[in-house]
Amino acid sequence: MSSIAFVAITILTLAAALAAATLQKLMHAALSFAVMFVGISAFFFLLGAEFVGLVQIFVYIGAVAVLIVFTILLTRDDVGKVQSFNWSGVIVAIAVFAGLVWAIANTKSLPLTPPLIEPVRVQRIGELLMTNYVWPLQCVGVLLTAALIGALILVMEEKT
Amino acid sequence: MSDSLDQIFIHAKQWLLSFISGRAPDWLIQIASSLINIATLLGVFLTLFALISVLERKILGRMQNRYGPNRVGPFGLFQPVADGIKMLIKEDIVPDRADKIVHFLAPVLIAATAILSLGVIPYGRNMTPFVIDGGILFFFAVGSTTELAVFMAGWGSNNKFSMLGAMRAIAQMISYELPLIITVLPVVMIVGSLNPDKIVGAQAAYSLGFMPHWFVFTPWGATAFILFFVSGLVESNRTPFDVPEGESEIVAGHMTEYSGFKYATFFMAEYIGMFAISGLGITLFLGGWRAPVHFLDFIPSYVWFFVKLSILLFVYIWLRGTLPRTRVDQIMNFAWKFMLPMAFTCVVAAAVWHYTGRGLRGWLWSLAVIAAVYFTLSILLDTRRKFAPRTYRFAE
Amino acid sequence: MTLSILLVVSAALFCIGLLAALSRRHAIFILIGIEMMLAAANLNFIAFWRFAPQPAQPTGMMVAIFAIAIAAAEAAVGLAMVIAVYRHFRTTNVDRLDRLKG
Numbered sequence: 001m002s003s004i005a006f007v008a009i010t011i012l013t014l015a016a017a018l019a020a021a022t023l024q025k026l027m028h029a030a031l032s033f034a035v036m037f038v039g040i041s042a043f044f045f046l047l048g049a050e051f052v053g054l055v056q057i058f059v060y061i062g063a064v065a066v067l068i069v070f071t072i073l074l075t076r077d078d079v080g081k082v083q084s085f086n087w088s089g090v091i092v093a094i095a096v097f098a099g100l101v102w103a104i105a106n107t108k109s110l111p112l113t114p115p116l117i118e119p120v121r122v123q124r125i126g127e128l129l130m131t132n133y134v135w136p137l138q139c140v141g142v143l144l145t146a147a148l149i150g151a152l153i154l155v156m157e158e159k160t
Numbered sequence: 161m162s163d164s165l166d167q168i169f170i171h172a173k174q175w176l177l178s179f180i181s182g183r184a185p186d187w188l189i190q191i192a193s194s195l196i197n198i199a200t201l202l203g204v205f206l207t208l209f210a211l212i213s214v215l216e217r218k219i220l221g222r223m224q225n226r227y228g229p230n231r232v233g234p235f236g237l238f239q240p241v242a243d244g245i246k247m248l249i250k251e252d253i254v255p256d257r258a259d260k261i262v263h264f265l266a267p268v269l270i271a272a273t274a275i276l277s278l279g280v281i282p283y284g285r286n287m288t289p290f291v292i293d294g295g296i297l298f299f300f301a302v303g304s305t306t307e308l309a310v311f312m313a314g315w316g317s318n319n320k321f322s323m324l325g326a327m328r329a330i331a332q333m334i335s336y337e338l339p340l341i342i343t344v345l346p347v348v349m350i351v352g353s354l355n356p357d358k359i360v361g362a363q364a365a366y367s368l369g370f371m372p373h374w375f376v377f378t379p380w381g382a383t384a385f386i387l388f389f390v391s392g393l394v395e396s397n398r399t400p401f402d403v404p405e406g407e408s409e410i411v412a413g414h415m416t417e418y419s420g421f422k423y424a425t426f427f428m429a430e431y432i433g434m435f436a437i438s439g440l441g442i443t444l445f446l447g448g449w450r451a452p453v454h455f456l457d458f459i460p461s462y463v464w465f466f467v468k469l470s471i472l473l474f475v476y477i478w479l480r481g482t483l484p485r486t487r488v489d490q491i492m493n494f495a496w497k498f499m500l501p502m503a504f505t506c507v508v509a510a511a512v513w514h515y516t517g518r519g520l521r522g523w524l525w526s527l528a529v530i531a532a533v534y535f536t537l538s539i540l541l542d543t544r545r546k547f548a549p550r551t552y553r554f555a556e
Numbered sequence: 557m558t559l560s561i562l563l564v565v566s567a568a569l570f571c572i573g574l575l576a577a578l579s580r581r582h583a584i585f586i587l588i589g590i591e592m593m594l595a596a597a598n599l600n601f602i603a604f605w606r607f608a609p610q611p612a613q614p615t616g617m618m619v620a621i622f623a624i625a626i627a628a629a630e631a632a633v634g635l636a637m638v639i640a641v642y643r644h645f646r647t648t649n650v651d652r653l654d655r656l657k658g
Contacts, residue, residue, distance in 0.1 A: 006557045010565050017569055020588055021576035027262065027315060033588050034308060040569075040595050044620075046557075047606045052620045054297045056598075059624050062304025064591065064631045066330065069311050071584055071635040073323075075642040089579025097571035104563045115607070120614050122294050122354050125621075133618055140625050147629035151636035157643075 005046060013039030022085075026072050034065040048119045166460040169200070170286055197289040201278055209431045210240035216477045223481040243424075250420035255318055258417065262316035267418065267425040269309035274432040277302045281439040282356050284449045284462035295356045296348065299440055300341055303395065306433070307333050310404075310414055313426075317417035325413025328488055329404035333395055335495040340391035342503035343384040346510030347375055347444045356440075360448030374447035379527040380509035385445040387503055389472075392437035394491070396430055398476060400483040401491055438472040439465075497541055505533040562603040569596035583638045583648045587631060594627040 016036035023029040037060040044053030129137050164171070173196050181189055214237060218228030230236035254263060280295035282288040292298050307330050314326020348354055351362040365373045375381035394401040404413040415426050442448060446468050449461035486494075509526035516522045573592030576585055598620045605616025642648055 003557060014565070014568060014572070017572040017592060020592070021572050021580070021585075025259075026582065026584065027259065029585065029588065031262065031265075031308075031312065033591070036592070037595065040599060043599060044602055047602050049602045049605070049617050049620070050292065051294050051297070052598075052602060052617050052624070054294050054301050055621055055624055056595075058297065058301040058304055059628045060591075060595075061308060062301065064628055066307050066311065066334070067632060067635050068584060068588065069308070069315070070327075070330075071638055073315065073327075074639055075584070075648050086579040086581065089575055089577075092578055093571045093575035096574055097567060100567035100571070101564055104560050104567065107560075115609075117606070117612075119293065120617060122297075123352060125614065125617065128614060128618060133622075136618075136622055140622055144625065144629050147633050151632045154633070154636035154640045 002046065005042075009039055009042045009046065013043065027069065030065065030068050030072055033068065034061050037061050037065070048117055050119050051122050051125055166285055166462075168460075169284070169462070173197075173200075194290075197279075201289055202275070205275075205278060205432060205435060206428075208435065209428055210244070211237075212431060212473060213243065213427075214239040216480075219474070219477045220481045223478070247421055247424040252421065253417075253419045255417050258318045259316045262312050263417070266309050266313035266316055267422045267429070269312065270306060270429040271425050271432070273302050273305045273309065274429040274436060277436040278432065278439065280356055281436070281443055282360050282448055283439075283465050284460065287449075287462060288357055291355070291357065294354045296344060296354045296359075296440075296444075299436070300337075300344075303433075303436075304337060306395075313418070314414035317414070319417055322414050322416045325404050325416070329397065329414055332397075332401065332403065332488070332491055335492055336391045336394040336499075339387055339495060339499040339503045340395060342500070343388045343391065343506055344444060345503075346380050346384055346506050349507065350375070350510055350514060356443050356448075360443055360450065363447040363450060366454045372447055372450065372452055374445065374450075374452075376445040376447075378510075378513060379523060379530050380506045380513055381445055383502065383509070383530055384506040385441065387499055387506070388441055388445065389475075391499070392434075392441060393476065393479065394495075395437060396433040398430075398434065399480040400486050402485060403488050403491065434473070434476060435469070438469055438476070441472065442468045498537060501533065501537055502530075505530055559603060559607045563600065566596045566599040566603065569599065581649050581651050583641070583650050584635070586650065587634050587638070590634075591627060591631055594623060598623050 013036055016032045016039055019032035020029045020036055023032065037056060041053040041056045044050070044056060173193070176196060177189060177193060180192060184192075214229060217239070218230075218236065221228030228236060229239045232238040232242045254260065277299050279290045280288065280292055280298050288295075310329050310333070311326050314322045314324075314329070317323075347359060351359050353359065363372065363374050371377070376385045397404050405415060415423060418426060442465065449465040451457050451459060451461075451464055509529045512529050513522040513526040516525045570593050573589045573596060575589070576592060577589030580586060580589070601616045601620045601623070605612060605614065605620075608616075638648060641653065645653060647653070
């Protein structure tokens with residue numbers, strides 16, 4: 001049962017990723033980008049990391065995808081112009097993919113089946129965030145504040 | 161007897177599943193169980209949507225000293241049937257230069273996210289359709305996908321009014337997501353879990369035999385509930401915050417180019433969003449499916465949930481009939497300058513309540529914190545002195 | 557569902573992101589490609605966490621959560637830069653942003 005789910009989610013994610021990378025119309029690419037993140041969240045749910053999957057939907061689809069569509073809206077003058085496509089990028093991507101698959105196939109300890117675990121409770125993640133990972137948490141807080149202020153300053157129009 | 165009446169739907173579902181339980185593999189039984197849950201949820205809430213659409217018009221009519229619709233059926237209660245037939249037989253007009261895929265998918269996505277968010281709310285004892293450990297986070301994650309769908313609706317119509325309406329709607333919804341989520345934070349902090357069942361369970365006790373331990377009866381809970389309720393009003397684009405669909409301003413905002421059944425889908429998604437936010441508010445603050453006094457426990461749990469839901473929906477309709485629409489910049493100011501600081505104050509007040517003991521002392525201390533911040537904000541945000549005294553000029 | 561198949565899937569996702577970042581000339585597409593690469597790396601972390609000998613520390617999950625937060629911050633700043641550049645140069649084609657060329 002989970003193999004059927006795994007195959008279906010893989011096909012969905014990779015198809016959406018290919019669509020996001022190669023579609024001509026920018027808005028369709030941004031929307032298939034959002035669908036790809038739904039697929040990756042489904043992977044996380046399948047692997048037992050439910051909290052990470054939910055955070056992914058919340059942050060990426062609820063925030064990053066909305067930011068991207070807003071930016072597409074605000075930078076629209078190439079409507080109708082055909083986007084140029086650089087074919088050497090395809091060759092590099094295929095080469096990197098071949099290299100990675102060769103590395104994965106030559107590692108001996110990898111054909112493992114998933115051990116049975118129960119999903120990690122949110123309470124445990126909260127405890128860890130406040131005890132072991134409190135420094136990264138505060139640093140990420142400062143980083144997000146800095147990003148917020150930086151992004152605001154970048155797009156603020158100067159008072160003429 | 162009261163227990164069997166309480167669990168009547170659970171027993172009915174188990175009876176239905178017993179037909180296939182011996183002969184089917186495990187995953188098929190799980191899928192069948194989920195399908196029964198989904199079918200019941202859709203049936204109940206779509207009927208409630210139809211009922212609310214006519215009750216709202218009748219209640220608004222009564223508040224405006226007129227009858228609402230009263231021609232179709234007894235007291236006009238078959239009006240949704242007439243409305244549904246009208247919506248279904250209308251011609252579906254799609255603008256010629258609109259983006260067909262995006263234009264079609266937008267109402268589907270909005271309705272899908274609204275219905276998804278209904279799945280984690282506990283409607284009665286053991287009656288949560290899908291038990292997820294991070295249920296509250298699931299609700300907000302799915303709710304934040306609504307903004308993308310609203311943008312798709314506005315952009316896919318290839319219409320400046322739609323685009324403008326969609327941008328205003330998204331700005332409003334994003335601004336109010338912050339107070340919405342931060343007001344939930346004190347409840348999650350005090351309970352210690354994101355599971356809606358545990359949150360209802362934490363409000364179970366009764367002190368002095370008649371005072372339930374609902375979170376709305378604490379100062380931080382009451383403030384958080386009011387802020388949550390107002391944010392819920394904004395998230396579902398209801399008056400007084402219905403700038404995105406204000407008929408006198410922007411035609412119908414992001415829904416301008418939709419006709420017939422797609423418009424009905426937008427309408428339905430707005431009401432189901434209202435039900436979902438009210439359901440979540442009941443779970444978090446009003447004790448979920450618990451009875452307000454201990455000796456009324458024999459009334460089934462889902463009846464209590466729907467009684468509380470009806471009261472909240474009546475308040476929604478009441479506000480619609482009473483308050484005028486606010487301006488967009490007033491909405492933004494209210495969110496960022498007032499609601500966000502008050503939401504953070506609720507978090508601090510909840511911590512103060514917990515650490516000074518949860519009794520009377522905790523109540524008074526947290527009330528002091530909230531009152532102090534409220535008065536400071538009302539002094540800082542005073543707008544009275546920014547306007548010149550009003551001059552009246554009359555025609556000669 | 558073995559670990560090697562999951563790693564191949566995340567490698568494929570990474571390479572599609574690389575494809576988007578290298579071969580498209582629109583600035584926003586490049587950002588989409590970068591976000592895809594980050595998501596593929598997150599998938600790798602979670603896959604390794606899941607297949608680790610039990611009981612495993614939830615370190616993979618924590619890294620993934622922080623990576624999501626950082627990716628969101630970086631996307632916000634990147635998109636702000638795209639808007640600022642567009643305001644000045646009136647184009648989002650990265651081939652035409654060559655004023656500093658000698």
